[in-house]
Amino acid sequence: MSPESHDQAPGPPECGTAESEVPTASPYARSYPSGGFTVVEVLGEIDMATAGALAEHLDAVTAGRAPQVLVDLRRVTFFDCSGLRVLCRADRRAKERGGSLRLVSDQPRIHRLLRASGLLSRFPPLPALPPPSRPGSAPPPLPPR
Secondary structure: OOHHHHOOOOOOOOOOOOOOOOOOOOOOEEEEEEOOEEEEEEEEEEOOOOHHHHHHHHHHHOOOOOOEEEEEEEEEEEEOHHHHHHHHHHHHHHHHOOOEEEEEOOOHHHHHHHHHOOOOOOOOOEOOOOOOOOOOOOOOOOOOO
């Protein structure tokens, strides 16, 4: 069964989070604005027990109109299919709202997981965060998927 088939699974209830509102940090994720994007920095181990904390952040940052989200996985020490399911759901939510979600990872093990799960073409990782743009300007363009 592919991760996309679980995209419709119930999650935390949708909230009226404003586009500029950033969720409270947790031991597993923190979010901050950077150059027209919302960066969700993922920390530590993301598995069945901790994926909910990541899902809360991604639900909040994809709740607004046209969310531009970068999920930074460079500080992740473990990531399994529970995390992939959360990423697939957040990507679908962002696209439904006219936005996008991209991954940032320089870790070969994350790339292997994406390749093995068939999600590398859906989530081609950027090696680093793009440089911040000037205030009031559009976010810098990302390399194409």
